[in-house]
Amino acid sequence: MHVPDGFLDLPTSTATGVVAAGAIGLAVWRSRTEAVDDRRAPMIGIVATVIFAGQMVNFPVGAGTSGHLLGATLAALLVGPWTAVLVLSVVLIVQALLFADGGITALGTNITLMGVVGVAVGWLVARAVIALLPKRRWALLVAGGVGALLSVPAAAAVFSLLFAIGGQAPVELGAVLAAMVGWHAIIGVGEAAITVAILAAVLATRPDLVYAARFIQPATTSPTEVVARPEVAA
């Protein structure tokens, strides 16, 4: 859903630029409480790299349309929502500047849609699902799946609203909104599948590195379990 330059007028792009800059500033401030353990594993770099790679793989969703991973919900659950805003921003900035994927004046729009709306909706929905379910590991996977599923059409809906405000073509809001939300709901199914798969892989190997694991009960250690060897500091 990388918005190119030209879709939105300058005032709207400026407004989303201000929103994005504000969100990044707030995220740098608030992520202190989340990323304090980044020395244990460089999770910001790792998660950003995995999301960048995932976004390179468009999957077909029918009728000559494709979609790709957004990664906002995945990042929020792995590193915390404020740090996730930073992770998505890194990916989107590199894509816009290096690969011309998403516009330059549209960068604020793309950070707002995918980094702010995607993370906020994915995280809040996931938290709500966690609150409703038993505090077990599988609940995190369900929460991640549902959050991911809804985060994509939510970002698409906000694009449609922005287009209604500052779109550079006279297209009816209803038509854009229905098509955007409809197609991105289908893309959301792929988003959910990839999010659950990656979350499950991290939970299976290093659950201690999953930010959202603090909302479930710690797994009981079985005596046969292989405990990772403490590493010697370099």
Place this chain on the structure above:
Amino acid sequence: MTGTSSTVRSGTARITTLAFTIGALVAAVVIAVLVSLAASHQPDGLEYVAEATGFEDAAVESAAAGSPLADYAVAGIDDPILSNVVVGFLGCAVVFLIGIGVGAIVRRRAASRS
């Protein structure tokens, strides 16, 4: 558990931090370099909707369109597979290094607070 040790605290950790980091990065590079060759080239959801509802012509070229890596192709490399390998690897490397930098900034802020 002092600051210099990255001891795995949780008994549930099954692999070391180094193994996790390398594993995740290798997986990402393989996805970016190889799996992406199989990616769909159909328009994505937004492009499709723009065509269907008639605002695709509003798009203008990005100011970064002249980048030697624009549109995930390396200027001067005609072989699409080699080009994709270079793009995928470079993209992962740049994103990871910037991510490390952001992590260092956030960590320093966290440390200065305590």
